[in-house]
Amino acid sequence: MYVIYYSIFLRWATDFNILRNLYDLGVLVDLMKLQIVSGDTGLEMHFTKASRQRATYSSPRNPNKLVLVSLCGKVVRDKIVEAVRKASVYSVLADETVDISGKDQLSIGVRFCDKQRIVHEKFLGYTKLSAMDSKTIAGAINSFLKEKDHDYSKCVGQGYDFCFTMAGKVNGVQGILRNISTKALFFIVHAIDSI
Known part of the structure; x- marks a missing residue:
């Protein structure tokens, strides 16, 4: 751990x-x-x-080394998810990328404040993408957050790069997810290094 x-x-x-x-x-x-x-x-x-x-x-x-690392990763991720649940609000961060084998994937993280008002930015995981269009990416983010049982009513921000697929107000990821959580304002994130 x-x-x-x-x-x-x-x-x-x-x-x-x-x-x-x-x-x-x-x-x-x-x-x-x-x-x-x-x-x-x-x-x-x-x-x-x-x-x-x-x-x-x-x-x-x-061969069990990967299993042990995966289990430890799950424990850490569960602690992060629990901390986000306790936070009053959070923002979702995402960035599309290609892995070493050439497959599209999305890195997803969250930014939130704890009770001591300390800001945390944490990586939650990767999810595979079947396509790089805004509907697929928004669906992947939505599914990922639902799987982790995040409360969308607490989501007040979205942080992505400024490409049209992510930033489009109507048909971009931010526009699609804004229909789900009207409080989730879009912010440009130039580099998501810490997640």
């Missing part, structure tokens, strides 16, 4: 094909060792017992 929350990459030394020394096992293993040294007897017992059974789930070659 710590590594995901603070955006620390889960890399093992072998992932980089570098072995600086025999003790360099990567961020995740180092954090687990730190946790054990700090007195986490449950984790220490797991590694002591599991290492005899050869099932610690800490190997870079472990």
Whole structure:
């Protein structure tokens, strides 16, 4: 959870094909060792017992690594969604992109204030796009937010780039979603780096 929350990459030394020394096992293993040294007897017992059974789930070659990362990601995302639910208002942020395999996708994030009036901007996830037109993109955002059970009556902003597909007042994404949430004003976002 710590590594995901603070955006620390889960890399093992072998992932980089570098072995600086025999003790360099990567961020995740180092954090687990730190946790054990700090007195986490449950984790220490797991590694002591599991290492005899050869099932610690800490190997870079472990196929369960992606499952563990996905589960941790879900926990973090659920905490963000819960924080957004507690906020009085929020804005949706989105940017269309193409992944490494050439498939269209949409990155979706939220911006909200907590009870201490601290502004948070958080990445929620990616969703695949079947097309790059405004109806498809607006439908993807709508479906994504409904899936996460966001209350549209609290949505007061939309942040996208200024391309016509996103920014069009009538047929653009902002126009379509404004029909769903009339309070959701459109703001131009030049770069959504932090989500």
